[in-house]
Amino acid sequence: MRAPEAGVCNTSLPLQERSTNLPGKSKGLLLNEHYGISLPMTTSAALDLAQALIACPSVTPADGGALDLIRARLAPLGFHCGAIDRNATRNLWARRGVNPPLFCFAGHVDVVPPGPLDAWASPPFVPALRDGFLYGRGAADMKASLAAMIVAAENFIQANPAHPGSIAFLLTSDEEGDAQDGTVAVVEALQARGETIDYCIVGEPTSVAKVGDTVKNGRRGSLSGRLKVKGMQCHIAYPEKGKNPIHALAPALAELIAIRWDEGNEYFSPTTWQVSNFHAGVGANNVIPAFAEALFNFRFSPASAPEDLQRQLSNILDRHALDYELDWTLGARPFLTPQGKLAEAAREAITEITGIAPEFSTTGGTSDGRFIAAICPQLLEIGPENATSHKINERIALDALPTLVRIHERILERVLRDIRRVIA
């Protein structure tokens, strides 16, 4: 499903006017009267920007005007903004400075479809403030996070206009969809011109109970297969005249389900193998079908190479003398950021600002970090709570915004500004 009216946000209107111009239940937008004087400037700046981004109807792969909005924000700060578009996808690569090291904030402006509109308490593309939360599609995943990263960069640049190194933003509108033309296209373009990234923070919502409690320092790989086992169709009363592919496959499946593929390692849980789909039969109960088809997926750690997993699985199918076709898709290779300058900076910044010692984790699905890791040795994902990502009435706690701004700002200070001290 796509958004009802995917278009471009009207950023020329103040937010309050924008909301009242839209039909539906948009009463929740209170803005300045709700929070204005009691919160620090950075909160207002990040909250205003988060709301402006939510107002962009950027259902993947549309950016809904969000990238132009961000570009207009970054260019006056001295970022050189370049579009690296591919097919229908818009991507933004914005860089300030030419010297190493390069510190990059990465993320996506696209969102998943809102689902049934009447299930939302307020329209998904009209930002609404209620009960200490900011509501709207993308509030958690990941427009508030983008706003926090941008405001943190603004604050850092204002305080350190001649900072060492460079700062970049890598933003796409194709993360929630196929992810064929988004971050991967930017990474390929950077690779082609020999540009690498030294440190990267991806703003995915990684926190669980409180902002900063969980940081992703890697992700498992994803390897999918489509297996088609051939039999011979016949009347079920005369099985000797055919060959039942379900019966042939079942013992091999049982063996595959029971295997322990590896033990994982210090940072990764053991590799898992799961069947996601199984099809066989013609719908009648008196026919042995001609084939059985299974779709499966490995989530694998660096303890197993995808080529080894493929070989092991094929060996088992061969041992069971199956007649089969097998197509593989390598969705992602695993990556890991071990301890180092970025992880240390993140741990210190989060502990200093939140009082929480963050857990470093590699669990969960894939992210665009898998593409960036190819040109960046130190990559972490740090973002707000993920409890409402992709859900109806998606939201983020208002106090998460200033916390995220300060965390990112502090990390920038630790990684870039402190270089000067080392050099001096």
Ligand SMILES: [Zn+2]
């Ligand atoms: Zn996301």
